[in-house]
Amino acid sequence: MDYTIKIGGEAGQGIQTIGDTLAKVFARTGYHVFTHQDYESRIRGGHNFFQIRVSENPVTASREKIDILVALDHESIALHKNELSGSGLIIYDSSSLKQKHDEPSFLDVPFSKLAEEHGGEKIMSNTVATGAVLGLLGMDVDILKGILNEAFQKKGGKVMEGNINAAVTGHDFAVKNCTKCSFSLAQPSKPKMLISGVDAIGLGAIASGCKFYSAYPMTPSTGIMNYIAGKGKEYGIIVEQAEDEIAAINMALGASFAGVRAMTGTAGGGFALMVEGLSLAGMTETPVVIALGQRPAPATGLPTRTEQGDLNFALYTAHGEFPRVIFAPGTPEQAFYLTNKAFDLAEKYQIPAIVIFDTYLADSEWTYEGFDIEKIKYDDYRLRGDAFHNLPEYKRHAFTENGVSPLGVPGYSRHLVVTDSDEHDEEGHIVEDAETRIKMVNKRLLRKLPLIKQEIEPPVLYGDPVPEIVIVGWGSNYGVMKEAVDMLSANKKIAMLHFSEIYPFPSTDKFDYLKLLGNAKLAVCIENNATGQFARLMRTETGFEFKAQINRFDGRPFLLEELTGEINALIGRL
Amino acid sequence: MPSLEDYKGQTPAWCTGCGNFGILNAFKSAIVELGIEPHQFTIVSGIGQAGKFPHYLKCNTFNGLHGRTLPVATGIRLSNHNMLVAAVAGDGDCYGEGGNHLIHAMRRNINVKLFVHDNQIYGLTKGQASPTSTEGMTTKNQPFGVFSEQLNPMALAVALDCSFAARGYAGDIIHLKALIKEAISHKGFSLLDILQPCITFNKINTYDWYRQRVYHIEPEYNPEDKIEAFKKALEWGDKIPIGIIYKNHRPIFEERIPVIKDNPLVKQPFDKLKAAHILQEFY
Numbered sequence: 111m112d113y114t115i116k117i118g119g120e121a122g123q124g125i126q127t128i129g130d131t132l133a134k135v136f137a138r139t140g141y142h143v144f145t146h147q148d149y150e151s152r153i154r155g156g157h158n159f160f161q162i163r164v165s166e167n168p169v170t171a172s173r174e175k176i177d178i179l180v181a182l183d184h185e186s187i188a189l190h191k192n193e194l195s196g197s198g199l200i201i202y203d204s205s206s207l208k209q210k211h212d213e214p215s216f217l218d219v220p221f222s223k224l225a226e227e228h229g230g231e232k233i234m235s236n237t238v239a240t241g242a243v244l245g246l247l248g249m250d251v252d253i254l255k256g257i258l259n260e261a262f263q264k265k266g267g268k269v270m271e272g273n274i275n276a277a278v279t280g281h282d283f284a285v286k287n288c289t290k291c292s293f294s295l296a297q298p299s300k301p302k303m304l305i306s307g308v309d310a311i312g313l314g315a316i317a318s319g320c321k322f323y324s325a326y327p328m329t330p331s332t333g334i335m336n337y338i339a340g341k342g343k344e345y346g347i348i349v350e351q352a353e354d355e356i357a358a359i360n361m362a363l364g365a366s367f368a369g370v371r372a373m374t375g376t377a378g379g380g381f382a383l384m385v386e387g388l389s390l391a392g393m394t395e396t397p398v399v400i401a402l403g404q405r406p407a408p409a410t411g412l413p414t415r416t417e418q419g420d421l422n423f424a425l426y427t428a429h430g431e432f433p434r435v436i437f438a439p440g441t442p443e444q445a446f447y448l449t450n451k452a453f454d455l456a457e458k459y460q461i462p463a464i465v466i467f468d469t470y471l472a473d474s475e476w477t478y479e480g481f482d483i484e485k486i487k488y489d490d491y492r493l494r495g496d497a498f499h500n501l502p503e504y505k506r507h508a509f510t511e512n513g514v515s516p517l518g519v520p521g522y523s524r525h526l527v528v529t530d531s532d533e534h535d536e537e538g539h540i541v542e543d544a545e546t547r548i549k550m551v552n553k554r555l556l557r558k559l560p561l562i563k564q565e566i567e568p569p570v571l572y573g574d575p576v577p578e579i580v581i582v583g584w585g586s587n588y589g590v591m592k593e594a595v596d597m598l599s600a601n602k603k604i605a606m607l608h609f610s611e612i613y614p615f616p617s618t619d620k621f622d623y624l625k626l627l628g629n630a631k632l633a634v635c636i637e638n639n640a641t642g643q644f645a646r647l648m649r650t651e652t653g654f655e656f657k658a659q660i661n662r663f664d665g666r667p668f669l670l671e672e673l674t675g676e677i678n679a680l681i682g683r684l
Numbered sequence: 685m686p687s688l689e690d691y692k693g694q695t696p697a698w699c700t701g702c703g704n705f706g707i708l709n710a711f712k713s714a715i716v717e718l719g720i721e722p723h724q725f726t727i728v729s730g731i732g733q734a735g736k737f738p739h740y741l742k743c744n745t746f747n748g749l750h751g752r753t754l755p756v757a758t759g760i761r762l763s764n765h766n767m768l769v770a771a772v773a774g775d776g777d778c779y780g781e782g783g784n785h786l787i788h789a790m791r792r793n794i795n796v797k798l799f800v801h802d803n804q805i806y807g808l809t810k811g812q813a814s815p816t817s818t819e820g821m822t823t824k825n826q827p828f829g830v831f832s833e834q835l836n837p838m839a840l841a842v843a844l845d846c847s848f849a850a851r852g853y854a855g856d857i858i859h860l861k862a863l864i865k866e867a868i869s870h871k872g873f874s875l876l877d878i879l880q881p882c883i884t885f886n887k888i889n890t891y892d893w894y895r896q897r898v899y900h901i902e903p904e905y906n907p908e909d910k911i912e913a914f915k916k917a918l919e920w921g922d923k924i925p926i927g928i929i930y931k932n933h934r935p936i937f938e939e940r941i942p943v944i945k946d947n948p949l950v951k952q953p954f955d956k957l958k959a960a961h962i963l964q965e966f967y
Contacts (some may be wrong), residue, residue, distance in 0.1 A: 138967070303966045316962065319954035322763060345959065346943055346952045348762050353788040357755035360748065364728070364759020367746050368767070369950040372759070390749050483960040519950060520744035521767045524723050528738075530747040531731070539694055539739050540747070 111141075111166050111296040113177040115243060116193070118159040118186025121152050124236040128180065129160030130475075131240050131257060133304055136164045137477050138253045140299030144169040144589065145475040146667065151329075151413040157185045166296030170441070170476065170589030174671045177293070178246055180239055184209065197292055201242055201284070203235070217246075217288055224283060229276030230268070237273045238280035245284025247293045251277055303478045307471035307586075308333030310442035311401055314449025315373050316345050317486045320399070322365035322372040324350040324358045329413055330472035331375040331403040355380035359387030363396045367529070369492055369519035371453055375401035378420045379410065385428050388462055392432025394529040395460035395507065395515065395554060399452045404468040406665045415665030416470035418585055418638040424466050425613060425647065431551070433558050435463045435566075436613035440588025442476045444610050450486050451611075455565055457491045459558050460517055466612075468638070470667040471586035492517045499523035505536040509549060513557030563614040568621035573605030579681060580627055582656070583636040584609040584644050590668045591636060597674050602681070609644070615651035624652055634658040634680055638667065686721050688712055693740040703854035703880030704733055707801060708740055710857045714864035715741075725768035728757040730782070732774035732808045734801035751781025754789040757796040764950045765938040768868065770797040776806050779815040779835050789873055790846040792937045797867050797874045800837065801854075803882035804889050811885035818888055837877045838917035842910065842930045847872025849917070849930040853898045854880040855891055859926065866928060872936050879924070894924070901927030908932060 115132065117125045129145060136143045144163045150156035161176070163169045175195040181187045181202040194200065194215060203221040204210045210218065219242050221235035229237065237258065244251055254277050262270035284291075305313070312334045315323065325335045339349040348365075352358035355376050362372040376384060381402050391398045404420040406412040424436050435455050439445035445467065452463035493516050498504070501516075504525035508515045515536075520527035528538030533550060535541045569582075573595040579602055583591050591606045598604050607623055609616070618624050627633045635645040635656040640663040645656045660676050662668055691712045698704045715725075727738035731750035738745040744767075748756050753771040761769045778786055778800050789796065805823075806812040812825040815835040822829050841849035848870040852860040860878065867874040879898070881891045905927075907913060913930035938944060 301967050303963070305966045309966070313962065313966075317956055317959040319956065321949050321952070321954070322759065324759070341962065343942055345962075346949070346954075348941060348943055348949060350758075350762065352755065353784050356752065357758075357785055357788070360752045360755035361759035361762070363748070364746065364756035364761075365763040365949075366759075367756070368726075368760040368763035370763045372763075386749055387752070390752075394746070394748070481963055483956060483963065486956050486959075488954070488956045520726055521723065521764055521950075524721075526723055526742060526744050528745040528747075530739075530745070531749055532747065538745065540736065 111164070111294065112169070113164050113247070113293065114173050114175060115162045115164070115178045115180070116159055116176045116190055117180040117182070118157065118190055119182030120155050121150060121158050122154040123182045125158055125160045125182065128236050128240050129162055131254070132243055133162050133475055134257050135244065135249070135253050136162070137302040137304035138257070139249070140301055141166060141296065142168045142302065143304060143475065143477045144171060146172045146470065147473045148666070149414050157183070157189065159186070159190070171593045171670045172667070174669050178243055180243060181207070183207065187211070199246060199288070199290065201239070201246065214290060217284070219280065219283055221280070224279045225276050228279040229272040231272060234273055234276040237276040241277035241280030242284040245281040246288050246291050248291065248295055251281040300479070303480050304475055305442045305478070306333070306473060306475045307439070307442050307445050307467055308473070309337050310445035311449050311465060311467065312337030314446040315399070315453070316341055316347065317446070317483060318450045318453035319371050319488055320347060320373050320453065321370035322348050322362060323374065324352045324361040325375045326352050326355045326358050326380055328377040328380045329403070330405055330469040331377050331401055333472060334375045334401055355383035356387065359384040359398070359400070360390070362398050363387060363391055363394070366396050366398055367520070367527070369494065371397070371457065373399040373401065375403070377403045377405055378407050378423060381420070381423065389428040389430055389432070390531050391462040392428065392430065392434070393531050396529070397456040397460050398462050399449070399456050400462060400464045402464050402466045403472055404466065406663070412665040414469065416468045416586070416638060416667055417663060417665060418468055418643070419663070420466065421612070421643040421647065424464050431555055433459065433461045433555055433562055434613065435461065435562060436466055437464070438466045438585035438610055438612050439471065440585055440608055440610050443478060443481065444588070445471065446481055447485065448610060454487045454489065455562065457517070458489070459514060459562055461558070461562070466585065468586050492519050494519045495522055498525060501525065506538045507534060507550070507553070508536045509553050512561055513553045515553070559614065563617060566611045566614055566616045568616045568618070569607045569609045569623055571605055571607055571621070571623070571626070573599055574603040575605070576603065576629070577605035577626070578603040578631045580605050580607055580630045580633045581636055581677060582607045582633060584612060587636055587638065587668060590670055590673055593670050594674050594677060597670070598677065612647070615647065624654055627654055632658060632680060632684060634660055634677065636660045636668070636673070638662050685719055686716050688716055690722060691716065691741045693742055696740045697736060698733055699884050701883045702733070703803060703882065704737070704801060706854035706857050706860065707799070707878055707880060708737065710860040711799070711864055712741055714861045714868065718865060718868060720768060725770065726760055727770045727772055728753045728760065729772040730774065730777040732777050732806070734772050734774040734777065737772045751777055752785065753778070754782060754785040754796065754798065758789065758792070758794050761794055761796055761938060762949065764948045765795070765944060766948050768797070770799060772799050772801070775800060775802040775804060775816045776814040779837060787844060790841060790844040790875070793847050793873045793934050795872060795936045795938055798876065799864070800875065800877045801880050802837070802877050803880045803886055805882050805886040807882050807885055821888055836917065836920065837875065838929045839914065841875050842914045842917045845932060845934065846875055846930065847932055847934050848874035848928070850876050850928045851926045852876055852878045853894055853926050854878055855894060856898065856926065859900060863927070870931060872932070872934055879926070897922060897924045898926050899923055901925045
């Protein structure tokens with residue numbers, strides 16, 4: 111079982127609700143799910159779609175071929191008809207679209223008529239459509255009923271009942287009228303966890319003891335703020351929508367200075383405004399975590415689409431020299447654990463830590479058996495209360511063996527905590543002398559760097575342990591690369607090398623990935639950008655030069671068939 | 685009780701005769717008279733001559749970036765609303781580079797005390813016009829004179845319903861000290877704009893110039909009358925009022941946040957296992 115369902119229509123038609131609900135039904139049934147979205151930067155109109163892949167095996171990317179198309183407008187049919195698999199079906203409502211299709215792959219389901227007759231309101235036609243998809247697949251409607259129950263609990267019995275009736279009607283209509291349906295289902299199993307990239311970052315922050323999140327809304331990072339704000343009361347977190355991104359990062363630095371774990375999030379354009387604050391974090395050695403969501407730029411670019419174009423920006427931006435870490439999770443699971451690691455390292459070394467992601471990962475939902483809270487690391491590195499108060503003396507920026515000075519929380523001890531964006535002495539007061547400057551740069555930067563580098567894990571190897579072909583990537587391409595390896599490994603010695611801990615660049619001590627690359631016949635770097643920013647970083651850091659690269663920069667993610675096609679073409683040229 | 689001796693800081697790098705000395709002395713006296721210990725408060729400062737202020741006394745200090753004092757101060761207050769947080773900035777710093785933050789700090793009514801050393805000129809970068817420079821003032825950068833209208837921070841504050849808006853003068857230390865104490869004691873965002881001669885670069889707004897113009901606001905004046913306050917705020921020229929221009933009793937931002945109703949954020953413990961059940965919401 112490996113089916114793809116696409117829901118297409120205009121913004122505002124409820125595509126996401128149908129998609130989210132179906133994904134939840136599949137996950138609760140115990141199937142694996144992968145979803146991705148494609149939408150325009152508008153509130154109404156245009157063309158959007160939501161794509162779900164469902165299987166009994168883990169799925170981590172979208173495919174080109176679709177099995178069921180739910181068409182809520184004409185354009186969905188025109189644009190996606192050719193993506194239909196041999197046995198694929200299109201369901202639509204001829205009365206809403208004011209057009210009848212007689213081809214055998216079309217099934218006319220009167221969404222709005224059934225909604226009005228059985229649900230009570232036309233607005234429930236999306237619930238009819240959701241039920242109909244389950245009917246086509248031959249699935250039961252019980253799990254959907256449970257989900258509708260939870261979703262409409264607050265709106266009261268009538269709305270809830272209406273929606274449940276609408277779902278059942280849609281389901282039964284499809285079962286009765288789809289003569290062509292031949293989907294075969296896998297056995298249900300234990301319910302799976304279903305989570306998106308942004309929620310995983312938000313969840314990771316909460317589980318890491320984040321207490322303060324300030325940001326200015328910007329796609330694709332807004333979801334993190336929404337998620338944490340929704341949990342703020344329960345978990346004791348202040349979420350403040352700042353007047354701009356400059357304020358957002360400075361507020362986070364203030365909160366961190368005062369003694370709580372703080373985070374901000376933005377996209378490339380907002381990060382540009384944060385850059386002076388990033389440098390301030392570097393100079394004042396104030397821990398901060400920054401979620402940086404990439405979208406196609408320069409400038410406003412393609413606001414709702416995806417790209418991996420800000421790696422260089424994250425690596426090299428901000429004036430002066432100071433340590434930073436950069437993580438680029440490839441999956442929601444990595445996003446959860448790496449956000450935790452970002453909080454840990456930011457505080458342990460008193461540095462900024464950046465979690466870089468993109469729209470594709472932000473919006474994609476994946477299924478898991480579960481995350482393990484025991485694997486979350488939480489050590490409070492700050493000096494507080496009596497432990498701080500009883501110190502005989504205190505200097506915020508004291509010279510130490512490892513460059514890490516004691517991070518005191520101001521206000522609750524007789525000691526003063528003083529820091530400065532100017533070069534400063536051990537106490538934090540402004541200085542100009544060359545000797546202190548040299549000692550401070552040694553302390554702040556050079557002593558810490560090798561220690562931070564030791565914390566960085568090597569890339570993940572997936573596939574043949576002695577590969578002839580290695581596909582290399584970072585961030586959100588994890589899923590599609592992994593499945594490409596699965597598809598091509600039948601007759602090829604192929605493996606994936608995926609980097610999620612990007613900077614400091616991982617050493618080869620734990621795993622000599624350079625040797626592996628050196629022994630391969632073909633090493634390809636796969637990136638969603640035009641210039642191969644990661645390939646260049648790799649060359650700078652290791653001297654390894656990729657002979658082949660696959661780059662996509664049209665604002666869309668790689669699809670499985672497309673990527674395997676390109677890899678095959680490169681292999682063909684060997 | 686703290687004494688002035690407890691507040692002895694680094695040696696100031698200001699010009700001899702700088703108006704900043706008057707502000708520093710008034711501030712130290714005010715804080716001593718209020719009985720506040722050095723570790724009990726934090727000063728966030730920006731860049732410019734005013735930015736060096738916290739180094740010249742004793743307190744927790746975040747000397748951050750030009751224009752960014754208020755967001756940092758806001759973050760500190762939200763983490764620990766038991767701590768007195770003051771922001772010290774210059775006119776270029778606060779009214780120029782950080783103008784947006786000022787507007788929104790007033791809107792939020794975060795309980796931060798903002799002291800602006802307003803010398804109507806840029807000192808540290810050697811004499812360019814600031815947002816409060818007199819229209820027509822010529823400088824190396826403005827050889828044809830300043831074209832932009834002089835910013836009126838008091839009128840801005842009244843318009844935005846700033847919880848406390850006052851003007852002081854660095855040459856009248858006793859009056860200034862009283863204003864600083866009022867600003868600190870007031871519950872709500874407080875802006876104290878302090879007129880301060882720059883003896884090196886501002887040849888217009890000198891000690892003499894101010895002495896001839898500033899006057900203490902009449903005791904019968906009611907700063908809680910917004911319309912009267914606006915009239916008072918617009919007074920500038922031959923006569924410049926110093927004192928409390930406007931105040932109100934808007935609820936402060938910190939008190940409206942349910943999360944910190946009982947305990948400051950920094951005092952709230954964290955247990956990762958408490959976060960475990962949140963995972964169930966994803967099934």
